[in-house]
Amino acid sequence: MSDKSYLEWPFFEERHRKLEAELDAWARDNVTAEHGDLDSACRELVAKLGAAGWLRYSVGGTAYGGAHETIDTRSICLLRETLARHSSLADFAFAMQGLGSGAVTLYGNDEQKRRYLTRVARGEALPAFALSEPGSGSDVAAMACSARLDGDHYVLEGEKSWISNGGIADFYVVFARTGEAPGARGLSAFIVDADTPGLEIAERIEVIAPHPLARLRFTDCRVPRSAMLGTPGLGFKVAMQTLDIFRTSVAAASLGFARHALDEALRRATTRDMFQQKLADFQITQVKLAQMATSVDSSALLTYRAAWRRDQGHKVTREAAMAKMTATESAQQVIDAAVQIWGGCGVVSNHPVERLYREIRALRIYEGATEVQQLIIARQTLKAYEEG
Numbered sequence: 001m002s003d004k005s006y007l008e009w010p011f012f013e014e015r016h017r018k019l020e021a022e023l024d025a026w027a028r029d030n031v032t033a034e035h036g037d038l039d040s041a042c043r044e045l046v047a048k049l050g051a052a053g054w055l056r057y058s059v060g061g062t063a064y065g066g067a068h069e070t071i072d073t074r075s076i077c078l079l080r081e082t083l084a085r086h087s088s089l090a091d092f093a094f095a096m097q098g099l100g101s102g103a104v105t106l107y108g109n110d111e112q113k114r115r116y117l118t119r120v121a122r123g124e125a126l127p128a129f130a131l132s133e134p135g136s137g138s139d140v141a142a143m144a145c146s147a148r149l150d151g152d153h154y155v156l157e158g159e160k161s162w163i164s165n166g167g168i169a170d171f172y173v174v175f176a177r178t179g180e181a182p183g184a185r186g187l188s189a190f191i192v193d194a195d196t197p198g199l200e201i202a203e204r205i206e207v208i209a210p211h212p213l214a215r216l217r218f219t220d221c222r223v224p225r226s227a228m229l230g231t232p233g234l235g236f237k238v239a240m241q242t243l244d245i246f247r248t249s250v251a252a253a254s255l256g257f258a259r260h261a262l263d264e265a266l267r268r269a270t271t272r273d274m275f276q277q278k279l280a281d282f283q284i285t286q287v288k289l290a291q292m293a294t295s296v297d298s299s300a301l302l303t304y305r306a307a308w309r310r311d312q313g314h315k316v317t318r319e320a321a322m323a324k325m326t327a328t329e330s331a332q333q334v335i336d337a338a339v340q341i342w343g344g345c346g347v348v349s350n351h352p353v354e355r356l357y358r359e360i361r362a363l364r365i366y367e368g369a370t371e372v373q374q375l376i377i378a379r380q381t382l383k384a385y386e387e388g
């Protein structure tokens with residue numbers, strides 16, 4: 001049983017403790033780490049999460065099915081941490097409902113919110129967030145995909161790569177160059193329905209911990225002007241503000257993986273007989289367990305500090321970057337130590353720690369690689385110093 005003492009920290013209110021307890025019980029009965037066909041498993045998970053009411057937390061605005069007027073960061077972090085502890089695919093399904101529709105929550109008009117958010121909150125529509133391209137990942141401002149105004153329509157041309165939910169999404173929030181200014185100031189965001197002519201799935205991409213992922217191609221893809229989110233040239237801000245919410249939740253998902261790995265390590269270390277004692281009786285093992293437990297708590301402190309500060313209305317660029325960097329990097333180390341404690345069993349395909357070993361890897365890369373977080377933290381630290 002995972003340590004739950006962190007729920008007593010002052011970052012949380014009673015409603016958060018209740019949410020965690022109810023979700024943990026629900027997840028135990030409703031999700032498993034094993035699944036068959038990936039696409040159907042994702043759709044089923046979204047439907048189940050929606051029917052149970054959990055997706056209400058992934059959108060903002062009670063008029064559009066949201067649990068709160070704005071997204072409560074502590075709630076989505078607790079949801080992701082808890083789901084990730086049970087099943088990475090359940091966490092993925094939940095996370096994408098939020099990330100994919102986050103720009104609509106932040107910048108959608110009433111009509112857009114009514115049309116898209118209500119279905120996302122009920123688990124009836126799957127969204128996707130299409131920012132990255134083959135030639136522009138970390139360097140978002142190098143984006144090449146373009147949207148040219150032609151009468152009452154924008155015409156999209158270009159490619160998007162590494163798009164989670166690609167191939168199964170019902171709509172995509174697509175960022176494209178509209179050219180109001182050079183670089184980051186010349187981008188805009190659009191909602192593109194999956195069945196829009198000119199949008200095709202160019203390639204499905206398989207990764208070490210499978211989830212639906214694709215490269216998209218836009219060829220003479222026409223969307224009405226009303227599909228734009230916010231105003232022309234606002235795209236970079238829309239993308240960064242969306243990531244600012246969900247970056248902290250990536251840290252929370254890593255925390256869920258790390259807690260699961262620590263539980264598995266404790267289970268093995270306390271039962272495995274070796275040299276006439278248990279593996280946990282050796283001080284070398286205890287050093288590992290101490291390091292793992294401390295890493296988990298350090299990550300949790302940074303994650304929930306960032307979530308709590310955002311819920312108090314503060315800007316959390318620095319805090320979210322610290323949480324994401326620390327939680328993803330240290331979860332990789334905690335999981336690696338769990339594999340070591342399990343010995344040969346730890347590398348057998350589909351053993352829980354072997355799965356975690358693959359599942360954590362991409363989190364150190366997406367939504368800003370560790371090096372990007374380091375740059376953000378350094379920039380913010382230098383700025384604070386220079387401002388005295």
Ligand SMILES: Cc1cc2nc3c(=O)[nH]c(=O)nc-3n(C[C@H](O)[C@H](O)[C@H](O)COP(=O)(O)OP(=O)(O)OC[C@H]3O[C@@H](n4cnc5c(N)ncnc54)[C@H](O)[C@@H]3O)c2cc1C
Pocket residue numbers: 129130131132134136137138139161162163164165207213362365366367368369370371372375
């Ligand atoms: C499983 C998965 C799911 C994803 N889902 C989505 C999605 O839904 N939507 C979406 O838009 N994108 C998605 N992405 C894309 C993801 O955001 C990019 O992979 C990420 O931004 C890195 O871009 P890149 O892969 O082009 O690597 P590059 O930008 O080429 O970077 C390669 C490496 O360079 C290093 N690096 C980066 N910047 C610096 C620097 N300034 N100094 C030194 N080193 C640096 C980092 O180690 C980085 O990993 C996903 C990626 C993966 C793997």
